[in-house]
Amino acid sequence: MNNESKSVIERKDFQALFDALSAEGYKISGPTVRDNAVIYDEIGSAEELPIGWTDHQEGGSYRLTKSKKKTLFGFILGPYTWKKLLYPPEKKIWEAQKSDRSFEIVEAESKPIKQAFVGVRPCELKAIGIQDKILRDGQHSDPEYGALRRNLFIVAVNCTNPGNNCFCVSMNSGPGVSDGFDLALTEMFNGKDHYFVIEAGSRAGKKILEKIPHRPAKPEELEQAEKAVERAASKMGRSLDMKGLKEILHNNFDSHYWGEIAKRCLTCGNCTMVCPTCFCCNIEDTTNLGGDRAERRRYWDTCYSVDFSYIHGGSIRSTDYSRYRQWLMHKIAYWQDQFGTPGCVGCGRCITWCPVGIDITEEAGAIREKA
Ligand code: SF4
Ligand code: SF4
Numbered sequence: 001m002n003n004e005s006k007s008v009i010e011r012k013d014f015q016a017l018f019d020a021l022s023a024e025g026y027k028i029s030g031p032t033v034r035d036n037a038v039i040y041d042e043i044g045s046a047e048e049l050p051i052g053w054t055d056h057q058e059g060g061s062y063r064l065t066k067s068k069k070k071t072l073f074g075f076i077l078g079p080y081t082w083k084k085l086l087y088p089p090e091k092k093i094w095e096a097q098k099s100d101r102s103f104e105i106v107e108a109e110s111k112p113i114k115q116a117f118v119g120v121r122p123c124e125l126k127a128i129g130i131q132d133k134i135l136r137d138g139q140h141s142d143p144e145y146g147a148l149r150r151n152l153f154i155v156a157v158n159c160t161n162p163g164n165n166c167f168c169v170s171m172n173s174g175p176g177v178s179d180g181f182d183l184a185l186t187e188m189f190n191g192k193d194h195y196f197v198i199e200a201g202s203r204a205g206k207k208i209l210e211k212i213p214h215r216p217a218k219p220e221e222l223e224q225a226e227k228a229v230e231r232a233a234s235k236m237g238r239s240l241d242m243k244g245l246k247e248i249l250h251n252n253f254d255s256h257y258w259g260e261i262a263k264r265c266l267t268c269g270n271c272t273m274v275c276p277t278c279f280c281c282n283i284e285d286t287t288n289l290g291g292d293r294a295e296r297r298r299y300w301d302t303c304y305s306v307d308f309s310y311i312h313g314g315s316i317r318s319t320d321y322s323r324y325r326q327w328l329m330h331k332i333a334y335w336q337d338q339f340g341t342p343g344c345v346g347c348g349r350c351i352t353w354c355p356v357g358i359d360i361t362e363e364a365g366a367i368r369e370k371a
Helices: 015-023 122-136 143-150 203-210 219-233 245-251 257-264 270-274 320-339 360-370
Strands: 006-010 027-034 037-042 053-058 061-066 090-099 102-107 115-120 152-157 183-189 194-200 281-287 293-300
Touching: 015 027, 015 115, 015 203, 037 053, 037 061, 115 122, 122 143, 122 152, 122 320, 143 152, 152 203, 183 203, 183 219, 194 203, 194 219, 245 320, 245 360, 257 320, 257 360, 320 360
Parallel strands: 027 115, 115 152, 152 183
Antiparallel strands: 006 194, 027 037, 053 061, 090 102, 090 293, 183 194, 281 293
């Protein structure tokens, strides 16, 4: 995108984005504050965004605090990911009803809805692209995911305030967006002026932008927005040296260090639940007590559970260390073998939401050092 295609929306006009999306029939989801965290849920207006909130993150720690700035996107990332809205944690696939000596199967209703996600960070956009490869374009695609993706409008927000656990620069997934969005914003606030540099990345984006009051961006506004994203790139809290890491991990499959990590890992699976790319699931069939109704449901699952790798006769990953190794190896090494990119975008959520603060960058770095 060149700078000529960029415009400015003033803060006072930001609600017009919501109004334009609603008028086009989009159900809008975005960040909002609930239970002392920034989560993603359906929101009806800009006033429901986390205005004036920011978050502080460390390994195993997340604190939401009030900021003096009345920014709309002044937080980093919360525990929720957009996958909750594209690939729900729980879903009924079908139900069956017994009648006389036969039964009828009723497929679960899945209406493709027009959704707009407002506030997608660059690393999260990359994560959606990674899930697309599997759930939309893969050999075993999920038709509902594909339908939701086709009807999705994405308003991305460049990152100008990375957190202590962020390492998107190492994963080439931020802090600025390059493609895959309908509209992309950079929020600028200096105490006096509060505006958004905006660019359209699709025809649908241009159509929405036309309905929002905006003006051409001044050269100094563009320069300040670019510098803010450049500064964010130099303020990453963490880094991960990816050079040759896949091969190093493959060569150290039997390292004793996996056992050292396992002494700390609780195998709780939190890191997989908060990860924007993890997609493993389980299918459960249940019947009612009368035996005349049955259901099949899909749930998010985790490679940290013993049952997840249960194959006839027992689990093939019965030890804690083999389950942690599977997760880290899949993120950094196997994913590249399977799908051509790492399965990690450097969002840092697994570090923040690990109850014991296990850090993927430190552990992968330790394997490299010990190699
Ligand atoms: S592995 Fe961790 S840092 Fe990487 S994308 Fe998943 S949650 Fe984010
Ligand atoms: S690394 Fe942390 S979050 Fe992941 S399973 Fe182990 S203890 Fe739980």
